[in-house]
Amino acid sequence: xxxxxxxxxxxxxxxxHIVDGLLAAGTAVRVLDRRPEAFREPLPGVEYIxxxxxxxxxxxxxxxxxxxxxxxxxxxVPSTSNIDPVADISGNLISSVRLLKLLRQMNIGKLVYLxxxxxxxxxxxxxxxxxxxxxxxxxxxxxxxxxxxxxxFMEQELHGLSAVVxxxxxPYGPRQGHxxxxxxxxxxxxxxxxxxDLEVWGDGTVVxxxxxxxxxxxxxxxxxxxxxxxxxxxxxxxxTSVNEIVEAVRHATGRxxxxxxxxxxxxxxxxxxxxxxxxxxxxxxxxxxxxxxxxAESWNWVQSQVAPAH
Amino acid sequence: xxxxxxxxxxxxxxxxHIVDGLLAAGTAVRVLDRRPEAFREPLPGVEYIxxxxxxxxxxxxxxxxxxxxxxxxxxxVPSTSNIDPVADISGNLISSVRLLKLLRQMNIGKLVYLxxxxxxxxxxxxxxxxxxxxxxxxxxxxxxxxxxxxxxFMEQELHGLSAVVxxxxxPYGPRQGHxxxxxxxxxxxxxxxxxxDLEVWGDGTVVxxxxxxxxxxxxxxxxxxxxxxxxxxxxxxxxTSVNEIVEAVRHATGRxxxxxxxxxxxxxxxxxxxxxxxxxxxxxxxxxxxxxxxxAESWNWVQSQVAPAH
Numbered sequence: 001x002x003x004x005x006x007x008x009x010x011x012x013x014x015x016x017h018i019v020d021g022l023l024a025a026g027t028a029v030r031v032l033d034r035r036p037e038a039f040r041e042p043l044p045g046v047e048y049i050x051x052x053x054x055x056x057x058x059x060x061x062x063x064x065x066x067x068x069x070x071x072x073x074x075x076x077v078p079s080t081s082n083i084d085p086v087a088d089i090s091g092n093l094i095s096s097v098r099l100l101k102l103l104r105q106m107n108i109g110k111l112v113y114l115x116x117x118x119x120x121x122x123x124x125x126x127x128x129x130x131x132x133x134x135x136x137x138x139x140x141x142x143x144x145x146x147x148x149x150x151x152x153f154m155e156q157e158l159h160g161l162s163a164v165v166x167x168x169x170x171p172y173g174p175r176q177g178h179x180x181x182x183x184x185x186x187x188x189x190x191x192x193x194x195x196x197d198l199e200v201w202g203d204g205t206v207v208x209x210x211x212x213x214x215x216x217x218x219x220x221x222x223x224x225x226x227x228x229x230x231x232x233x234x235x236x237x238x239x240t241s242v243n244e245i246v247e248a249v250r251h252a253t254g255r256x257x258x259x260x261x262x263x264x265x266x267x268x269x270x271x272x273x274x275x276x277x278x279x280x281x282x283x284x285x286x287x288x289x290x291x292x293x294x295x296a297e298s299w300n301w302v303q304s305q306v307a308p309a310h
Numbered sequence: 311x312x313x314x315x316x317x318x319x320x321x322x323x324x325x326x327h328i329v330d331g332l333l334a335a336g337t338a339v340r341v342l343d344r345r346p347e348a349f350r351e352p353l354p355g356v357e358y359i360x361x362x363x364x365x366x367x368x369x370x371x372x373x374x375x376x377x378x379x380x381x382x383x384x385x386x387v388p389s390t391s392n393i394d395p396v397a398d399i400s401g402n403l404i405s406s407v408r409l410l411k412l413l414r415q416m417n418i419g420k421l422v423y424l425x426x427x428x429x430x431x432x433x434x435x436x437x438x439x440x441x442x443x444x445x446x447x448x449x450x451x452x453x454x455x456x457x458x459x460x461x462x463f464m465e466q467e468l469h470g471l472s473a474v475v476x477x478x479x480x481p482y483g484p485r486q487g488h489x490x491x492x493x494x495x496x497x498x499x500x501x502x503x504x505x506x507d508l509e510v511w512g513d514g515t516v517v518x519x520x521x522x523x524x525x526x527x528x529x530x531x532x533x534x535x536x537x538x539x540x541x542x543x544x545x546x547x548x549x550t551s552v553n554e555i556v557e558a559v560r561h562a563t564g565r566x567x568x569x570x571x572x573x574x575x576x577x578x579x580x581x582x583x584x585x586x587x588x589x590x591x592x593x594x595x596x597x598x599x600x601x602x603x604x605x606a607e608s609w610n611w612v613q614s615q616v617a618p619a620h
Contacts, residue, residue, distance in 0.1 A: 082468075085407050085461065089399065093457075097395050134442065138464050147403075147457040151395065154448050158392075 001225045002068035002110060004028040008053055008099075009073030010046075011037040013176050014114065014168070017217035018070055019046060025221055032062040033073070039175050039305065054095040056102070063102055068110035068224055071099065074141075078119050081141035088140045096148045100155045110162050112223045113152055115145045117167035117209070117233050117274045128209075128275035131167070131231050149231065156229060164223040169235030169274050173213030173294060174301035184242065185210065188249050189299050193306040198257060202264030204243035207271040209235040212289035212297075222283040235274035236287050244291075252295040311535045312378035312420060314338040318363055318409075319383030320356075321347045323486050324424065324478070327527035328380055329356060335531060342372040343383070349485045349615065364405040366412070373412055378420035378534055381409065384451075388429050391451035398450045406458045410465045420472050422533045423462055425455045427477035427519070427543050427584045438585035441477070441541050459541065466539060474533040479545030479584050483523030483604060484611035494552065495520065498559050499609050503616040508567060512574030514553035517581040519545040522604035525597040532593040545584035546597050554601075562605040 005022055009015040010031030022029045023045065030047040042048055051058035053073050063069070075091035096113075103111060119142030121133045137143045155161045176186035188198050211234065219234050240248075246259055280286050289297070315332055319325040320341030332339045333355065340357040352358055361368035363383050373379070385401035406423075413421060429452030431443045447453045465471045486496035498508050521544065529544050550558075556569055590596050599607070 082464075086404050089404055089407065093403075094396050094399055097399065132444065135445075135460070136463060136467075137460055138467050140461070140464075143457055143460040143464065146460065147453055150445070150447055150453040150456065151450070153446060154392075154450075154453065157446075157448055 002027060002066075004030065004066045005068045005070055005224060006030045006032060006062055006066040007070045007072065008032045008062070009071070011035065011048075012072065014171055014213060014216055015070075015072045016040065016175055017173070017213045018072065018220045019043065021214075021217040021221040022224070025225070027224075030062060030066060032058070037175070038177065054091055054098075056098055059099060059102060063106050063108060067108060068112070069099070069103065069108060070112050070114075070220060070224060071096065072114040072220070076141055076144075078116070078139045078141040081139050081144070085140035088144050093144050093147055097151050100151055100161070103161060104155065104159050109160070110224070111152065112164045112166065112220055113148065114220070115149055115165050115167045115231075116142060117169045117235055118272060120146045120149070120167060121272070123269045124272045127271065128237065128273045129233070130275040131233055131278060153231075162227070162229045164226070164229055165231040166219060166223060166234040166279075167231065167274070168216060169209035169211050169233075171211050171213045171216045173298050176213070176298070185245060185249070185295060185298060186302075188245065189253070189295075189302040192249065192253055192255060192257065193302050198246070198259040200242055200246065200259045200261050201268060202242075203261065204246065204259075205241050205270070206268050207239040207241045207273065209238065209273045210240050210245075210291065211236045211287055212294035215287040215289055218288075219279060219283060219285050222285050226283055228282045230282075232279040232282065233274040233276050234279055235276055237274060237276035239271060239273040240291055248291050248295045249299075251292060252299045312337060312376075314340065314376045315378045315380055315534060316340045316342060316372055316376040317380045317382065318342045318372070319381070321345065321358075322382065324481055324523060324526060325380075325382045326350065326485055327483070327523045328382065328530045329353065331524075331527040331531040332534070335535070337534075340372060340376060342368070347485070348487070364401055364408075366408055369409060369412060373416050373418060377418060378422070379409070379413065379418060380422050380424075380530060380534060381406065382424040382530070386451055386454075388426070388449045388451040391449050391454070395450035398454050403454045403457055407461050410461055410471070413471060414465065414469050419470070420534070421462065422474045422476065422530055423458065424530070425459055425475050425477045425541075426452060427479045427545055428582060430456045430459070430477060431582070433579050434582045437581065438547065438583045439543070440585040441543055441588060463541075472537070472539045474536070474539055475541040476529060476533060476544040476589075477541065477584070478526060479519035479521050479543075481521050481523045481526045483608050486523070486608070495555060495559070495605060495608060498555065499563070499605075499612040502559065502563055502565060502567065503612050508556070508569040510552055510556070510569045510571050511578060512552075513571065514556065514569075515551050515580070516578050517549040517551045517583065519548065519583045520550050520555075520601065521546045521597055522599035522607075525599055528598075529589060529593060529595050532595050536593055538592045540592075542589040542592065543584040543586050544589055545586055547584060547586035549581060549583040550601060558601050558605045559609075561602060562609045
């Protein structure tokens with residue numbers, strides 16, 4: 001088990017929950033991120049370094065004295081990465097390759113990397129999708145994640161790094177912002193809290209794998225504490241349609257609303273659900289929070305942000 | 311069939327033979343390369359643009375008026391790409407992504423890309439290796455090629471480019487320089503011609519797939535002229551050990567020599583041979599030149615370079 005972990009991207013939605021998980025396990029935590037958390041004050045006991053992950057000197061400083069790294073930073077999101085793939089490659093691939101070199105030079109032997117189960121496979125040819133599924137991404141985001149994975153495992157093969165790659169599905173929960181299809185639950189709850197209309201692209205039958213963010217943080221912490229290496233899907237292992245999300249949101253919020261149905265988007269594949277058997281077996285981990293519970297927790301949090309208790 | 315083809319890297323070893331093949335088929339040819347051919351004068355009827363493929367303006371000028379592109383440029387070789395992966399990513403991946411964007415903007419709908427059957431798969435788990443084999447490269451060269459392939463097929467999927475990716479094995483033949491394991495035949499012949507010792511890494515049982523460069527050029531021209539798209543292995547489809555190469559070289563040169571056996575290199579996988587069934591079927595193509603014939607042709611050429619006829 002590492003004594004001190006650097007969480008790159010530790011002020012983001014998923015990163016902030018990983019930090020919570022590490023602190024709860026008694027692990028010392030340093031965070032490198034571009035800016036403080038959006039929804040919380042800095043946490044006592046956490047060392048924060050604010051700066052750019054793509055700045056090698058900042059990265060060097062951040063790595064000093066840690067014995068494991070959790071890399072969950074990304075400068076892009078799937079839906080926008082194709083607008084400027086060169087920026088995606090520079091900001092994420094090149095920065096991650098530099099990180100690997102620094103890990104080697106500084107004898108830091110453990111890395112957990114948050115990859116993307118929703119984009120590295122492309123259009124699924126199987127259901128559920130296992131880790132060995134062919135990789136035909138249709139976003140730069142997915143191609144870059146896939147290339148980063150390959151550099152990580154080359155480093156492991158040639159230079160002895162011990163690495164876990166977690167291919168996340170769609171995490172949701174407290175502290176989620178509201179951008180794009182991946183953040184549909186957060187988007188819906190924020191819109192409801194603000195009295196805005198909900199939109200559904202297509203007929204609502206599109207199916208995704210949604211995982212509660214604390215379950216996602218749990219597997220990251222388990223991977224950091226494990227001797228295992230390799231690539232693992234990290235999701236709920238179950239599919240939920242957008243219509244089922246709408247129902248869960250109705251149930252959690254107690255509000256009666258009718259979403260506006262809009263024309264389906266060409267890039268939304270009908271269904272993608274991850275096979276999580278390998279992660280369950282290796283890390284003795286399983287998602288614990290049901291969609292109904294998770295959406296209720298998320299709604300409580302959104303309400304606390306929109307109308308603070310008085 | 312395209313009327314005019316831009317060959318990026320057309321002054322290189324393989325590129326120069328592709329240019330020959332296109333000219334023989336009556337296709338107009340423009341070449342973009344950093345410098346003129348090493349072993350020939352500029353060819354009549356070919357438009358040469360000397361400049362850097364990574365310079366967007368140079369690339370733009372080169373694309374004007376062509377209706378297909380053969381991309382066989384690389385700024386790195388497998389054995390050295392790991393020394394500076396960032397340069398590999400910048401020089402090859404980013405440049406290729408920029409090329410794709412320009413093709414779209416200029417309505418150039420056909421691309422053939424020379425990828426690498428020797429590096430994108432990594433350590434083979436099958437024999438022969440088919441196109442669907444998992445990709446676990448152990449060189450930056452292979453990772454970058456794999457990522458370029460993914461950007462190409464994303465472009466095809468989203469924007470209608472028609473693309474063929476050819477995963478080449480180890481081409482050899484006239485106009486081959488002499489660097490690294492991939493160029494072992496060229497290296498041996500040049501060394502013999504200069505009276506130098508031949509070296510074998512390990513016991514000579516390492517097996518590779520060697521393809522005569524004119525057979526390689528033939529499949530590139532066939533791919534440019536075909537309506538087919540997708541990824542295809544392009545090799546001999548047969549394995550040849552280093553010891554068999556040594557024998558073929560003895561036979562072709564008529565010289566009696568003893569190679570020096572040296573310690574095996576850790577990164578040399580024991581055997582990799584490509585399954586070329588898909589390319590044979592799709593392009594009605596097959597390698598025509600046997601190893602014995604090809605090595606003899608190569609030897610004739612090396613001799614013509616070392617001691618010009620007088």
